[in-house]
Amino acid sequence: MSQVELPISGMTCANCARAVERAVKKLPGVTSVNVNLASERATVEYTPGVVSIAHIVAAIRKAGYDVPAQPADLGSRAALDATRAARQAELAQRRRRAIVGLLLALPTFTLSMGRDLGLLGLVLGPAFAPPGGHAAHQASEQAVLNWLLFALALPVQLYVGWPFYTHGYTALRNGAPNMDVLVALGSSAAFGYSCAVLLGWVDGHVYFETAAVILALISLGKYLEARAKGQAGAAIERLLDLTPKTARRLRPRADGSLEEEDVPVASINIGDLLVARPGERIAADGVVVAGHSAVDESMITGESVPRDKGPGDTVIAGTVNREGVLRYEAARVGQDTVLAQIVRLVAQAQGSKAPIQALADRVSAVFVPAVMLIAIGTFAAWLALGGDFQRAMINAVAVLVVACPCALGLATPAAIMVGMGRGAELGILFRNSAALEQAARVGLIAFDKTGTLTQGRPTVVEVVVLDQTCAPTPDALLALAAGAEQHSEHPLAQAIVEAAKARAIQPTPTAQFRALPGMGVFAVAHSTGDNQRTIAVGSARLMAQQGVALDERAEAQIARLQARGCTVMLVAVDGRLAGAIGLRDTARPESRTAIAALKQRGIRTLMLTGDNAPAARAVAEELGIDEVLAEVMPGEKAARIAALKLAAAAPRRRSARALVAMVGDGINDAPALAEADVGIAIGSGTDVAIEAADVTLMRSDLRQVVQAIDLARATARGIRQNLFWAFFYNLLLIPLAALGVFQQYGPILAAGAMASSSLFVVGNSLRLRRQVRGGELNLSAQQKAGAGQIRDDAPSTALG
Amino acid sequence: MNTTTVFIPNISCQGCVRAIQAELCDLAGVLKVEGDPQTRQVTITWDERTSWEAIRERLIEINYPPAH
Structure with a gap:
């Protein structure tokens, strides 16, 4: 029984879905069909041999619908190229908008501020001095300047501002006003009001520069953020390369x-x-x-x-x-194939991740309605208190104008850029700003075992002598085994040779080396005064093939070693079993420190592994990991992470730290890395894992996970502070605008707010650089002492 | 040779019309099926190898029962 998932195009209603189901179900060999109209996919269970995927596709086509591409569609190269091209085009457009905005906003700002601060008057003569009264304001030079400002600001408003209008409209329609709404609203208010002044409909000052600078700065911020985003689909491409x-x-x-x-x-x-x-x-x-x-x-x-x-x-x-x-x-x-399933899981996980709401948007969701209420309130109050319509209108618009914080565009990108830059210095690469923002909210970290918590390669942990006439001591046994294995490239062989080297044991000289693929090696020893002995080192299967008898005691020792999570290599001399060597993938020495540091930061730790429970538990206890999920099939890891995400989010949905991170290195971890809120790949891991993850640790050191969390938390703090400063000055000005004081001092106050908040935001962001130190982690002395123990299993001397 | 035009309320899109066409044309004797998703009317032409009863039954089976 096989299952296939096919994309279907052309379905528009529930009847269509039923028509597809009917068409496929009629085929012999098809046991079940499930068509999902919303996801435009059909899941078909069938008996291979009776019916093929090609038959199923043909039946769907005959029913009048199409299967757009091979089922590999999710990960096909064409689809990847298309998304990449779209991304490039979007980035180029953002770049154009940011450049046009800056090029036009800068002269607008200079001219306008120059006039308001009196500099223009000094250079070009009194006609360009700040308008003192209505008479001076009417001067033709002032009018010319205003029209010039209008000409500069118009393209900014229409071209640079366009995406804010479209995105803002979408956000409003969804009932969640975001930063775009605020920007569109504020800049439109400033621009519209200034146009009214220009046409002589109302008396006052023009704010073309406010509108232009807001749009330009925020466009720049958005471009910088977009540029930092990683390339979607690279993980899938790497996977495709493997086939x-x-x-x-x-x-x-x-x-x-x-x-x-x-x-x-x-x-x-x-x-x-x-x-x-x-x-x-x-x-x-x-x-x-x-x-x-x-x-x-x-x-x-x-x-x-x-x-x-x-x-x-x-x-x-x-x-x-x-x-x-x-x-x-x-x-x-x-x-x-398993590989294709992993490709699909990665694609699904990447596609299903809901875009996170940036902090700036969450603030805006509250700020926008509040500002609009204040503006409406201002208008109503002035009208009710007997003010004329024009004055009420002007004050209401003034509220909208001052409410839009210029520095808002810089608040998030500035902190993110500094945070990501500091991360790069430490060897922690964040894929995008979302990864950095999310990492600060992680409350649970799941670790893959093999290659992540452990070294991913075997080490000799125990040498057991079973026949003292062959090898009297563990060292002698190791010397024999190392002698036979020194010509082999196999990781188990190399581990044995290394173990001998570490204990300063000279390997027995050997010749006539012969390897039996998948089983072990043979060699002939010719040490001094020794008659030639044949050494065999390998699996139980090799021993069985060579007719080496395993007595009860040997079987018991093998079982004991295996229960400890060891791979057992047997050593035979001239057809007699001499001893056994237990090898195990041992924990990375720094893992323990890292786990302790994470716990200290209030983060739960969990081990996710395909290994059997006893072996997993042994490592978990050694490292101090809280929870163990063992015997997880490769395809299940992503599902487990999804379940953990649900469980973590449910009890404290609004809590700050309810996100799940996953740390891994293998291809089998890729779907889980993509599924996790924050996927963290070990730098020495596979390319696929790195591409699927949000964060890559360049040094294969789990202490970097702690640093990444620290950095993310510091950055998140920075963003919050920046947002505060970005909004702070504008908040101060809102009451002034509402009270109508703005009319007189508006331009200077607005310029002052813009400059101070921008300076604060940039200064505060740079401060981040010093917040996370490299090297040593903040740990108590006791934990540091405990971290030094690498492994406690010294080779034991077994009883003769 | 017979021709009948029926109103099928379940039709909601061009896909439905295509599905009806595909299913009815499988019946031996059905010569022509034309439909319009806007008016939800389907015109069916058939000869003596089949009957209106058979066509009606098939339409009900595929969940597009004709009105009346």
């Missing part, structure tokens, strides 16, 4: 012998017999029918030790065959 383009297929000849042919991966069918030579990638998920090898599945699981594969074992598309030649039968192809 081989061609495969070696075995085709039976007429005489019954098999012929090898190179075929494109897309043409592989279920049941095809495929071959993978050493160094080649597996082309489809399948079952090994012949051959032995070790397959590097690290890109899927994060586990660096290659998995031994023999007949009956499953192989995963995209993994690398290391040693021997494998023949395998394709069981899942194309869209059904």
Whole structure:
């Protein structure tokens, strides 16, 4: 039974969805159909062999609807290119708008301020002095200047301001006024009022520069933020790169012998017999029918030790065959492979993430209605108190004009840019501003185990002597094993050699090295005065094949080591079992410090792993991690994260720290990284994980997670302070405007507010640079002492 | 050769009309099916190999029962 999800276009109503369901259900071999009109997708369960995806697609087309592309649509290159081109175009347009805005706003601001502060009058003569009374205001030079300002401000208002109108309208229609509404409202009020002054409808001062500067600065801020955004879809592209383009297929000849042919991966069918030579990638998920090898599945699981594969074992598309030649039968192809499922999960998670509401927008949602109420109130009050209509109107507009804070455009970007810059210095790369804002609100961090909390490579943790006549001590056993393994590239072999080196043990000199792919190695020892002995080091399978007997005690020791989460390598000398070596992926020394520091910051920690519960629990206890989710299938990680997000958000929906972060490094972590509110990839991890994540730690040091959180919190604090200062001066001016004092002192006050708030915002942002220090973390002495212990399992001497 | 025009209230879009066309044309004897999603009227032409009863039954089966 297989399942396929197909995109369907052309459906417009519930009847259409039913028509598609009917058309597909009629096919023999289809067991269930579920068409979702809203998501324009059909999920079909079918029996491969009876019916193919091509049949299903044909039936849908015949019913009058279309399947726009292959099911790979979500991650196809064409779709990626399209989104990338759209992003580039959007960025270019934002850039044009910001540049046009700045080029026109600067002279507008200079001319206007120059006049208001009297500088223009000094340079160009008294005609350009600040308008003292109505007579002077009518002077033709003043009129010319006003018209010039109008000419400069008009394109800013229409071209640069356009997106604020469209986005603001959308936001208003959705009932959530955002920053765009505030900007559109304030700048329009200033611009419209100034036009009325220019046409002589009302007496007063023109505020063209206010409108232009607001639009220009905020456009600049938006451009800077957009530029910092990462490229969507890069993770999927990396995943697509992992799938081989061609495969070696075995085709039976007429005489019954098999012929090898190179075929494109897309043409592989279920049941095809495929071959993978050493160094080649597996082309489809399948079952090994012949051959032995070790397959590097690290890109899927994060586990660096290659998995031994023999007949009956499953192989995963995209993994690398290391040693021997494998023949395998394709069981899942194309869209059904594990890799394709991961691509889909990443795409789904990335697509389903709701855009977060920026803090500036959340403030605006309250601020905009308040300002509008005050403006309406001002208008009503002046009218009620006997003022004339024009005066009431002018004061109401003045409220709108002063309420729009120029520095608002800088408040978030300035802090974000400094925060991201400081992060880059520390080796913490934030993909975009949202990542930085979100990281400050994390309350739970889930860690992948292998390769993230642990080193991702095995270390010898125990050496057990089983036959003292072969090797009297653990050191002697290690010397023998290292001697045999020193020619092998296998990570387990290298770990044994390294362990010998670390204990200053000289490996037994050997010759005639021979490796059996997926099982182990042989070598002949020729040390001084020794008659030649054959050493075999490898798995239980190797011992069984060589006819080495395992007695009860040996079996018990193996079981004990395995229960501790160890991989067991057996050592045999001349066909007799000499001992066992237990290897385990040990925790990174700094993980413990990092976990302690996170707890100190009130963050819950959780381990998410595919490993068995005892092994996972052993590591969790060693590191002091609160919770463990073990035996999680690779495809399930994203779902677990989604569940954690729900659970974290439910009890304290409005709470500041209810977001879930995920730290991981493998391809199998990619969907979970994309699903998490904040995905954090370890720099030494796979490209796919890095592309799916929001944050990348350049040093493979979990203490950087703590630094990232600290930096994000400092930045969030900075943004809040900036917003406060951006709004503060304008808030002060609102009562003045409402009281009508603005008429007289308005221009100077407005300029003063603009300058002070901008200076405060920039100054405060720069202060952020000093807030997060590199290197040492803030930890108590006790925790520092505890962090020094790397592992406590010294090699034990087993009983003879 | 018979031609009937019926009003089908369930029609809401061009997709519905296409679905009705596809389903009815599967019946041997149905020669022509034309519909307009605006008026929700469908004109069906068929010959002696089928009957109005069969067509009506099929329309009900696919959840587009004709009015009357």
